[in-house]
Amino acid sequence: MIFSRPTTSAPAEDGPVQDVSGNLPATMRALVLPAHNRDLAAALDSLRVEERPLPEPGPGQVLVRIEAAGCNPSDLTCLQGLYPVPAAPPLVPGFEGAGVVVRAGASWLGSWLLGRRVACGGGFTVGGGGTWAEYCLTDAEACIPLSREMSLEQGASLIVNPLTAMGLLDMARRGGHRAIVQNAAGGQVGTMLARLCADARVPLINVVRRTLQAEEMRAAGQHIVLDSSSPDFAAELRDTCRRYEASIAFDAVGGTATALLFDALPAGGTVVVYGALDAELCGGISPYDVVFQRKSLQGFYLPQYLKEQGPLRLRDMSHKAQRLILRGRLSTQVRERVTLVEFPEAIKRYAAAMSWGKVILVPGRNSSLAFKAPPNPVY
Ligand SMILES: NC(=O)c1ccc[n+]([C@@H]2O[C@H](COP(=O)([O-])OP(=O)(O)OC[C@H]3O[C@@H](n4cnc5c(N)ncnc54)[C@H](OP(=O)(O)O)[C@@H]3O)[C@@H](O)[C@H]2O)c1
Known part of the structure; x- marks a missing residue:
């Protein structure tokens, strides 16, 4: 669990699925890995943009409209089949991202998150796939609400x-x-x-x-x-x-x-x-x-470390991390922002010289994401 439950009263756990918008599409575009491949370039070449049905959140789950998602070394090892992910290919990769919770299955945490901007982990443990897609079905407890000042781009690299x-x-x-x-x-x-x-x-x-x-x-x-x-x-x-x-x-x-x-x-x-x-x-x-x-x-x-910290300390850590990102101390250096189709080639450029910063996927067709320029690296 990343985010501790709020103490405000909320709807019962057996309520209906709730929407922040009645206008969600029936399908979404996602990058799909057909099979693991130890050869990273071949794994990246095999990624395909597919149209998939929009997943429906079950109890305790939320649907996040992904506005930004990054690629870390762990994502690369996931493509290669070297990372222990509880999902087999074909799968949508992506361990983290940020966006807006647009649909919530029955749970009071999900209802509370509805409409909020969040950083989220991929939904592999709940059968939802990763963040390299227009939408990601994930556990409500894998979401961290973002403070008003946090950009979604930096939120995508919060966790x-x-x-x-x-x-x-x-x-x-x-x-x-x-x-x-x-x-x-x-x-x-x-x-x-x-x-x-x-x-x-x-x-x-x-x-x-x-x-x-x-x-x-x-x-x-x-x-x-x-x-x-x-x-x-x-x-x-x-x-x-x-x-x-x-x-x-x-x-x-x-x-x-x-x-x-x-x-x-x-x-x-x-x-x-x-x-x-x-x-x-x-x-x-x-x-x-x-x-x-x-x-x-x-x-x-x-x-494992997060599991050992307990919910209160985790909440404090996520607040502190956001404050430090805003002060430029834990901010992520971004080198380029690309679409779903461009992402695999951009990842190859990242993997060839990683210190130059991350590539950020902006998966939405009509993304309204207003990026803030990341602060310069200062020690
Ligand atoms: N255990 C965990 O829970 C956990 C959590 C987060 C991150 N991590 C790990 O933390 C590490 C850093 O992640 P990051 O996102 O900070 O990476 P990053 O920003 O992509 O940067 C990777 C850095 O490592 C250097 N590098 C790459 N391959 C190397 C090699 N074979 N020998 C020496 N240096 C090498 C790169 O140098 P160049 O510029 O020369 O390419 C670059 O400076 C990764 O191993 C990641 O898996 C682990």
Whole structure:
């Protein structure tokens, strides 16, 4: 559950389906993945725009008219069949988006959400499919109402990355870690974590994979940036971790990157794997580090983290995330906005250079979405 129920009185749970508008179409357009494909380019080429019947929300469900939806690395792994989604192809992908709740099945939360602008998760667990469509059937509890000031574009990226960045910093604080190291630092989660750490005055060692990225991050105000393409990277990483007493590492990459972080941390350090951008097995970890140095490997998975927080804290987190987005601290950098037909090619451009920001799908035929320009990345 993402959003805790309001305390106002509301209609009974067995009421009829309610509409915000009597003019909803009978069908919607959606991007459909016919089959998983490990070859990402082939999976993207296989996406088709299909006309599908407009889904009817059941009890506890809502229909969201999607105004904006993004694409994150998890969406890519979903296309490849590497992400545990409770739905088999043919499926409509898309883990998050934002729009307006236009129809609600019987439930008081659904009735309360009707007509509201929300960020929402895809409806895979309720048989509703994802957000890469004009409409998405989802669980009312997977919706977060957006504040009046929030744009739908930033709302489309409210859940996955901002809450992850907040969750990672929370994990480091609860563990009593004085400094952090992260790889994939030029991506959206990395940038968000960098801003949160700057605000909290927590030293952060940023690792990026390109020299230009490292220069850009330094120019933007990040003090500690290492380039993993440098020949001396392993030694530099080890020295820098010692100097700042970094004892926790957030690893979005996997493969040999995990072992490099593991090796660089001092005794008692923890590597938290939360992504698999390299799509390779985490290899090369020394058993001596585990046994004699008491180093450990953990995972972070946002849905599990959110489940553990409880409804009140989740509500606070979603309010705080929106405030921080509006202040530019957890805002998402957007590189282009495209239609359903253009989305697969735009995703290929994103996947080729991810640090340049996200592509945003605007699926509506007559979208009235007025985009606000995203704030510049500032650390
Ligand atoms: N566990 C969870 O619950 C959870 C939740 C949210 C996000 N995540 C994970 O967080 C990670 C970052 O997501 P994001 O949305 O911030 O990504 P993003 O904005 O798309 O950026 C990805 C970053 O990683 C870099 N990168 C890509 N492949 C790499 C590789 N093989 N080695 C090193 N760096 C690489 C990219 O650099 P280039 O510019 O050079 O391409 C870019 O800077 C992803 O792994 C995602 O799955 C996990």
